Amino acid sequence: MTDRDDLDLPPTDEELRLAARLRDALEGEGDAFADALRAAHSPGELSRTANDALVDAALARAPGRPGGRVIRVVFGVGAAIVAAAAAAVVVATSSLAPAPSVTLSRSRSAEDLFDQPFPREGGTSARVERIASARQRDLRHNRYARWGVRP
Amino acid sequence: MRRAWLLAAVLAMTGCTAKGSSPDGERCGPATSAAPVDDVLLAYLSRARALHLEADVAEASGDPARAKAALSRLIDAPEPRPAPEIDEVVADTRARLAEIRARGGDFDAAERDVGAGLDRAREPTYFRGHLYEVLGLVHERRAAALEKAGRADDAKAARARAIDASEEAVKIQDHVLQRVAPSPATSGARP
Numbered sequence: 001m002t003d004r005d006d007l008d009l010p011p012t013d014e015e016l017r018l019a020a021r022l023r024d025a026l027e028g029e030g031d032a033f034a035d036a037l038r039a040a041h042s043p044g045e046l047s048r049t050a051n052d053a054l055v056d057a058a059l060a061r062a063p064g065r066p067g068g069r070v071i072r073v074v075f076g077v078g079a080a081i082v083a084a085a086a087a088a089v090v091v092a093t094s095s096l097a098p099a100p101s102v103t104l105s106r107s108r109s110a111e112d113l114f115d116q117p118f119p120r121e122g123g124t125s126a127r128v129e130r131i132a133s134a135r136q137r138d139l140r141h142n143r144y145a146r147w148g149v150r151p
Numbered sequence: 152m153r154r155a156w157l158l159a160a161v162l163a164m165t166g167c168t169a170k171g172s173s174p175d176g177e178r179c180g181p182a183t184s185a186a187p188v189d190d191v192l193l194a195y196l197s198r199a200r201a202l203h204l205e206a207d208v209a210e211a212s213g214d215p216a217r218a219k220a221a222l223s224r225l226i227d228a229p230e231p232r233p234a235p236e237i238d239e240v241v242a243d244t245r246a247r248l249a250e251i252r253a254r255g256g257d258f259d260a261a262e263r264d265v266g267a268g269l270d271r272a273r274e275p276t277y278f279r280g281h282l283y284e285v286l287g288l289v290h291e292r293r294a295a296a297l298e299k300a301g302r303a304d305d306a307k308a309a310r311a312r313a314i315d316a317s318e319e320a321v322k323i324q325d326h327v328l329q330r331v332a333p334s335p336a337t338s339g340a341r342p
Contacts, residue, residue, distance in 0.1 A: 138188035
């Protein structure tokens with residue numbers, strides 16, 4: 001049996017009972033679902049009681065109300081305590097367990113690359129080449145050190 | 152107490168610990184005296200190497216003007232940051248420029264280059280010693296030119312300055328040799 005066939009059938013007793021209940025709800029008041037359905041279709045005047053309740057609820061959430069300020073202060077203090085505790089943990093743990101040691105090659109004089117005075121003339125290119133090559137090796141070492149690769 | 156909390160917060164934010172190192176082991180804060188060797192330093196040194204090679208080619212082809220231009224580009228280029236290696240490369244480049252200028256008879260400019268190089272190599276190193284050697288060379292060449300021009304007294308004074316510069320070079324190099332352990336290597340450079 002298809003839906004179309006189903007629509008053509010006469011209503012059952014149960015369907016009739018539920019339809020009557022919906023009609024009564026729409027005509028009366030107090031049923032939340034029926035009230036929402038009715039308001040969506042043809043909104044009427046808001047009762048004074050309902051209006052006051054909605055205004056009170058909105059004002060309670062508005063900034064500047066004592067209640068809201070108290071909540072924010074509580075959250076602010078809580079966040080500060082958590083941040084301070086985290087900082088204390090970082091400092092305390094670092095003093096107990098040393099950080100993993102990574103020795104990086106640092107910028108420094110290149111003089112240790114040369115073990116005797118330079119020739120009186122010439123040779124500058126070779127010296128610059130030697131410095132650049134040495135620092136190239138240092139850079140490679142630093143990369144490996146940062147990646148945690150140990151020779 | 153307030154300062155202690157502030158310090159703790161700053162250390163936590165920067166990833167540094169109370170021992171002055173970051174979690175990856177690099178030192179933090181004022182304890183760091185020199186930056187790690189990185190791409191920036193390498194880029195500068197590679198550029199220096201390329202410009203010196205360009206100067207080599209120019210000198211080999213008898214074009215000192217082009218050689219000076221290449222070296223001047225290195226001297227005039229902005230330096231990425233203070234670094235001992237950069238000071239030394241610049242000082243050595245000044246020495247080379249002075250050599251080329253002295254060969255061309257531009258002695259005043261050569262002396263200025265040596266002076267600028269000495270400003271970048273203030274410690275007693277081979278680089279500083281070499282600059283005094285080059286200064287001696289400049290004075291020698293100036294003396295020869297003055298002699299040729301018939302200015303014997305000026306030539307004599309220039310020779311005296313050449314000797315003084317060479318003596319200063321020897322003094323610096325002796326100082327360096329006493330500081331570093333002697334090595335049997337004869338190449339002039341350590342591997």
